[in-house]
Structures are given as C-alpha cells and as structure tokens.
Amino acid sequence: MQLLNNKKAYKNQAKILIAVDCIIFGFDSEELKLLLFKRKVAPLKGSWSLIGAFVDENLSLNNAAKQVVSNLTGLNNIFLEELQTYSDVDRDPGERVISVAHYSLIRINDFDLDSVEKYDARWFKIDEIPELIIDHKQMVDDAILKIRKKARYQPIGFELLPEKFTIPHLQILYECIYQKKLDDRNFRKKILSFNILTKTDEKDKSGSKKGAFLYKFNKEKFTSFISKGYNFEL
Amino acid sequence: MQLLNNKKAYKNQAKILIAVDCIIFGFDSEELKLLLFKRKVAPLKGSWSLIGAFVDENLSLNNAAKQVVSNLTGLNNIFLEELQTYSDVDRDPGERVISVAHYSLIRINDFDLDSVEKYDARWFKIDEIPELIIDHKQMVDDAILKIRKKARYQPIGFELLPEKFTIPHLQILYECIYQKKLDDRNFRKKILSFNILTKTDEKDKSGSKKGAFLYKFNKEKFTSFISKGYNFEL
C-alpha cells in the first residue's frame, strides 16, 4: 500500500477474512502423493478438501501455514512456499474469504497417518485426486504445475526423499513429477555430473537383490551449484 | 479453507486489511523502467513508493490491481499478474495490512505521464531505484527476478513493445531484462527460428540511416509455440 492515507483513513477500509490452505505433497519411494482430508461436519460433510485455517491477527501467512502443517504432522522444519491467492468474491459459500494457498513437500514416512486420524486424512496419488470442495482442485492443479516447473531448476528431492536415497529412487521421483519415463543411463549421468551427491558405502537392498548404493545430498556443493546460476533440467 | 467451521464459526475469526501494490514496468526502446510515486502527504511525505490500494469487499485481488493501474493510466487490457503476498505482522506502521503485490508490463508510450501528474509519478531505470517505503524495495527486487525468470519461457516483449518493433529493439529489451549483452547474430537467429514473428515491409529509421525492418508478434503461431511446450531461453 502506498500509504496515501494516514492512520485515520485506514478506519474506513473493509477488512476481509484471510485463510491459508495447504497442498501437502509426499513421496513414498513409488508415487507422488497428496494429503487430503474428509470433512466430518456439515456443510459439505464427506467431501474431500485441503487442510487450512483462518489467519490470525498476529501471524504472517507463511507462519500460519507452517502452523497448519505442524499441528497436523508434528513436523517443524518443513519446506513450505506460497503458491498464490484465490480471491474470487463468491468462492466461499459462507462468506467472503481470500485464501492464500501454500504447498509443502514432506517425507511421507516422517510422520504417521494414524496420529492424525482425527482429521480423517488420506494420501492420494496425484493422478487419482477425488473431487474437492470450492476451488481446491484448482489449487492442487496449480501446485502440481508449480512443482513441475520448480523441479527444473531446484533439487526438489532434498525435501521429499529421506536423508539417504538411491539414484533409482531419485529417478522415480522425477518421473512422478514430470509424469514421464526417463532414460536411466542419461539420468544417472546427468545427476552425477552436477556433483551435488555424495555416495555412501551403504546399499539399499529393498528394491533388488543386488542392492543400490545410497547417496546423500551435499548441501554446500548444491548451494554453490545454484548460486552459479546452473539449473537442473532433466 | 477446509470449511471445518460452519458459517457461525466464521464470526469469531479476525478480519484483516488487504491491499494490492503494483510494480509497473515499462520499456522505452532503450531502458527497462519502473513507475514510482512520490508521497504528497505525511507520514513519509516525499518518500517514493509503489502505487496501491486497499481491497474492496466486492473485488477480486486481480481486479483490484487492474483498477489501480487503470485509474492511473487509463489503460485497460494490460498484462498484470500476481507476484506474491507480503504479510509480516508489523510491516505497515499504521496497522496490520497484508499486501498482495502484482506486477504489470505496459508500453511506456501508451499513456502520458502528464495526465497522472497529480500522483507525482516518475519512471526510474531499474538500476536506479531510490529508497522506497516499507517493504516496497523488496517487492521490486522480487518482481525483477520474476520477470527475468519469466522471460525465459514467455515472450514478454508482447506486452512491453509497441505493435511493430525491430529486432534490435527486441534484443535491447532482453538485454535490459537479463542485464547482459547478447550476441546479435545468435539472438536474431534464435528468435526467428521460433517462427512467431511476422516481418512487415516497413522500416524504422529512427535508429540508423539504413533503417531496421519492423516485425509484429504473430499471436496464433505464438500460442501453438507455447502449447507445444517449447520455451524461450535466450
């Protein structure tokens, strides 16, 4: 605001209800998934929706969204970023509410869905999203496009994969995000050429008899990789 | 919002002042510029700021921002897009205000600054931005990064250049956005390879004795170009 008005003038301005809604992505080594919630109360009882909350006087939007995810999962240092606003005047049948959608990437195994049973939460594969209330489907579609774009220049794997992961897993993650098959030789070649992975001497044998070596992201190398302006097209 | 609450529950929620602030870019054939406003009233009289407005009960954020630009310039079908929210609790010294920044690209010659003299507006080169109130400098920096990113996959020239323009002008625009010199042969080769420009038989002689051919964007070709998933890296 340009502050054309002094404080007195603010008094004449309409105030509006603000909410945050969270699009929570997870990855379980096989599929990219989205956390959705079944409404337990009328109206719209039984419909699926995103989780959200009204924004309090004393929280920034980002903090409000963090609080939503934290209350739900107990997780604190999660990746969470603003998507965009949804502000159609009549979008909420109750009263005018402007919603600021945020999306979050979490490791699906870092918390137990049982512990959030009260919310009636469920993970959905991103190509099997049910009907959602109001404009939540639009939010989800926008968020999927966003992470697809984002994956091109930032290593989204950091947030979605456990500390140690195999290259085949990383590839599956990218295949889920882009929704297409990648060539395994070219993928490995390219990702290793970035020099942002550190090989451990451990193997994950859950996926095959032979076992695949576990790698870690190397944050220092990665930071300088980004700051030099490279990007991550795959 | 998940509508966990029924309408009655909405009543207990805090409402907040919402504003839109507009980062208005223009291009005058030589420089990328930003439109800023000098406050005429206390507090912060004499400081430069973006232009903005509080959001009305019955306007979406996007429409509110369009109205701001339209009131200022008289222009209606302008390019305008959401940037992001700024919601620190104490950002506005007057009272809590959440601002949703929008950025806009306009043809600098489509309107006359004289006609907006009452706002005390001025175009600034983007590398000569003065100090701005509150977090407006942050908004501007974020907006510049955004258009730099956006220019990679969308033809921003459409919005910033007049209907007919020369290839040297288009190149200067990209050089302003990226803030670096581009090779003229490679630029021309690449931009023409996209097949989204139509050559006219007119020449613009304002830049040289020889004159440079004027081109137009071809919207149909461009639309299919985008929808095929190509992008615009230069």
Add this chain to the structure above:
DNA sequence: CCAAAAGTGTTGTTTTTACACCCATGT
C-alpha cells in the same frame, strides 16, 4: 541357476557459442 533391478559407454544429432565482414543510407 535364474529373475530382477543396478550399473556402465558410445555414437549420431542437435544446440550453443564464438566470431568478422558487407550493406544501405543520411549527412
């Protein structure tokens, strides 16, 4: 011993970069 996934190299094609000269014209 075999099924199943992990891992490894090469080659042809495309894209990108770097680079230098002639052209048209107004003064």
Add this chain to the structure above:
DNA sequence: ACATGGGTGTAAAAACAACACTTTTGG
C-alpha cells in the same frame, strides 16, 4: 565518402538422445 547501425554464415564445442549388455545376489 564516411560513419552508423542493420544484417548475414560458418565452424568448433557442448549437450542431448538413443540405445544394449554385464553385474550382483536372494530365492
């Protein structure tokens, strides 16, 4: 006739895409 910016082509390097076989080991 000359100064000024407009316009053109080519070659070397780099990046990308396509492709098939060997390795390991649990069952």
